[in-house]
Amino acid sequence: MKKVIAFVGLTAALSAAGQASAVTLTFACDSVGAGYNECQKGADAWAKKTGNTVKLVQVPKETDQRLALYQQQLGAKSADVDVYMIDVVWPGLISQHLLDLNKYIPAAEVKQHFPAIVQNNTIGGKLVGMPFFTDAGVLYYRTDLLKKYGYNAAPKTWNELSTMAQKIQAGERKTNSKFVGFVFQGKNYEGLTCDALEWISSFGGGTIVDASGKVTINNPKAVEALRTLSAMVGPVAPSAVTTYGEEEARNVWQAGNAAFMRNWPYAYALAQDAKSPIRNKIGVAALPAGPGGKPAATLGGWQLAVNAYSKNPKEAASLVQYMTGLQEQKRRAIEASYNPTIASLYKDAGVLKAVPFFGSLYNVFTNAVARPATVTGSKYNQVSDAFSTAVYSVLTKKSAPGPALKTLEGQLGRIKGRGW
Incomplete structure (x- = not known):
C-alpha cells in the first residue's frame, strides 16, 4: 500500500499544475522482439496518468551498438534522451552520467526488487538504475x-x-x-x-x-x-x-x-x-x-536509468518508477514473458498461469552466472x-x-x- 500511495502522490504532484506544465520525455527503451511495443504500452499508461508525453526512440538491437550510441550521447552531455534502458553490465561503465535514483524513489519500493540487482546498479552509493526485468539463458x-x-x-x-x-x-x-x-x-x-x-x-x-x-x-x-x-x-x-x-x-x-x-x-x-x-x-x-x-x-537483464543531463529529472524518475513498479512488471510478465525483478511476482497466480516455467526455473533465474x-x-x-x-x-x-x-x-x- 505504501508503494501505491508513494507513486500516486508523485503522480498527483506532477500533474497538479495541469496540462500547461506538461513535459515531453524521450525514452530510449527496447528494440528486441516485442520490446518496443511493450515499452510504448507502459509509457502511454504513465503519460495518461500524469498528463505528460513520452516519445520513444528506436535503438539498435545489438547491445554493443546500443552502448556505443549511449556513450557518445552521454559523453557529449546531451539532454536529447531523458530515460535509457541499460544492460546489467553497463552501470560501472556509464554511472557518472546517470542520476541517483535514491533521491526520487522510496527506499521501501527499491527493496522489493532482487537485492543482488539493486547492488549491481549501485555505484559509489548512487542507485544509477532501477531493475526493469531480469534474464537468464x-x-x-x-x-x-x-x-x-x-x-x-x-x-x-x-x-x-x-x-x-x-x-x-x-x-x-x-x-x-x-x-x-x-x-x-x-x-x-x-x-x-x-x-x-x-x-x-x-x-x-x-x-x-x-x-x-x-x-x-x-x-x-x-x-x-x-x-x-x-x-x-x-x-x-x-x-x-x-x-x-x-x-x-x-x-x-x-x-x-x-x-x-x-x-x-x-x-x-x-x-x-x-x-x-x-x-x-x-x-x-x-x-x-x-x-x-x-x-x-x-545473467542478463535490463535497468531503467535517468540521464543526469535531463532537463526534466523529476518527471523522468517518475516514468522510471512507474515502468519498474509491480503493476507494470506484472503486466509485462503476463503479456510478454519478461522476467520480473520483484520476487513476489514469481508466486503470483496470474503470472504463473501465463508463463508456467517462471516457477519451475526460478532457481535458474536467481542463481545465474x-x-x-x-x-x-x-x-x-x-x-x-x-x-x-x-x-x-x-x-x-x-x-x-x-x-x-x-x-x-x-x-x-x-x-x-x-x-x-
Missing part, C-alpha cells in the same frame, strides 16, 4: 518433436542435445529442407559472450576472469566446451548461426524450423502467439551441462569483445579452441595490465 525445445522421435525429456547434457538434435533434424528434413537441430546466438557480439560463458561454465571452466581479477579462461575444460559446441556448427546448427543474434535465432525457431533454441525468456510469449506455427508445442528447460558439470545460465563486469570495471567492454572474438574464430573454424584461448589469455593479460 534457457533452452527451448519442441515438445511434439521430442515425443515423435521417442524422447520424454529435454537433454541434460550438450552431448545429449547434439544426439537428439541430429536425429530430429534427419527425420524432419525428409519433408522440410530448412529444418535444423539447434539455433543460438553465434554472431560476434555481446550475445555470443553470454552463450559462450554458459557453455564454458557448464563444463566447469570458470567465468573468463575470476572474482579476484585473475584471468582463468585458458583451461582444459574451457577448451573442451568450445570444442564440443563448435563441432555442432554444420552438423547440428546451421553454418549461418554465426550470423545470428537473438531475433535471427527466434525467427528460425518460431517458423517451426528448429528442434532446440537457446534464447532469453522473452521469446516464449512471442512463440505462443495465436499466429505462431509452434503455439502450444513449446517446452522450456535449464540449459544442458558438460560432463561432470552443471547447467549454467548467463554473472559476466565479469564488476571486477573488470571500465575495461569490461574490451574483455567481452576479446572473448567473443576468440569464440567466434573457433565457431567459424578459423582457429582451434586451444590456440584461441591461449591467445585470448595473452590479450586479457594486456588489458588487465592497463588496469581493471
